[in-house]
Amino acid sequence: MFIETVECPVTEFQARRFLIQSEEAVRAILATSATHALVNQQQSTIDVRALMDGAPQRREEEQQRTVEAVSAATQSLRDSFTAVQSGTFEIDSLGPVAGELSERIEAAPDVFLEVTRLKTKDEGTYVHSLAVSALMMQLARSLGYEDEAIRELGVAGLLHDVGKLMIPNAVLNKTDRLDANERQMIRNHPELGYRMLRQQANVSDIVLDICRFHHEALDGSGYPLGLSGQKIRAEVRLATVCDVFEALTSARPYKKAWSTKDAINWMFDHSQMFDKKLVLRLGSMFS
Ligand SMILES: [Fe+2]
Structure with missing residues (x-):
């Protein structure tokens, strides 16, 4: 998944734009204070929507x-x-x-x-x-x-x-x-x-x-x-x-x-x- 930007009240993210390559990394973002993440679907290598739909279950x-x-x-x-x-x-x-x-x-x-x-x-x-x-x-x-x-x-x-x-x-x-x-x-x-x-x-x-x-x-x-x-x-x-x-x-x-x-x-x-x-x-x- 390619992240364009993460909105977050504290500076937990060094990079503004980055590629996420594992579900573990997605879980790590979900566990931070981030309120929104803008995902670039074209640059992503996985089906982002399917992954996000599964977030409550993973929690x-x-x-x-x-x-x-x-x-x-x-x-x-x-x-x-x-x-x-x-x-x-x-x-x-x-x-x-x-x-x-x-x-x-x-x-x-x-x-x-x-x-x-x-x-x-x-x-x-x-x-x-x-x-x-x-x-x-x-x-x-x-x-x-x-x-x-x-x-x-x-x-x-x-x-x-x-x-x-x-x-x-x-x-x-x-x-x-x-x-x-x-x-x-x-x-x-x-x-x-x-x-x-x-x-x-x-x-x-x-x-x-x-x-x-x-x-x-x-x-x-x-x-x-x-x-x-x-x-x-x-x-x-x-x-x-x-x-x-x-x-x-x-x-x-x-x-x-x-x-x-x-x-x-x-x-x-x-x-x-x-x-x-x-x-x-x-x-x-x-x-
Ligand atoms: Fe103690």
Whole structure:
């Protein structure tokens, strides 16, 4: 299909006129913020009308594939968290899980977010973790990270909240205000997770740092150590931006889900805490 021009509120397309040679590429355009695309039928090598008529059906298929992938990943992650607790964890088992999530979010980011925003209390931490993992991989890809580094970030995203295993569900899912003791329990989860992961084999520094420091903030107001500025490595900043975005755009027992736009705007307004460039890049993926 030959595209003459794409109307889009954000600059997601470098070229104005281009040839699309796969259905995958059409799906990628459908998943962006593009409102209109002008197709040159004469220069196209496929029957454009037939392809566009099938778009709603493909979206449904994509949704179904994403629901299945998220459900399988949730189970794998649950098994991995249990293995971390029992000391039988093998980090390599999470590579394929991250790979599958990466494919799904790349195929249709909006469908992926739609699916992962639906969380039951019981699986909240798992679905949050795999959504953060997928967002991290997508953001890293858009920043030009190598495939291996992207996969490592994906695994780090899956494991970043493993310390929550040690917090009772009654505290994690509490709708009322937390008391000081409960707040402290929650604030301990990065350190608890770090200590658990440190005891497993082959867990890299990046995975450990993302687990331990994903609640740090650039202005030093985060926890557990109150690190600031350059002391927070780029991979951790990337994780933090995705973690906060996912939390804001999901419904929690104590709050409603925010829209993508509101979440990005709020984070941009708090750029003393978050890496502004990463917030903007994340916003451009979903606006
Ligand atoms: Fe966390």
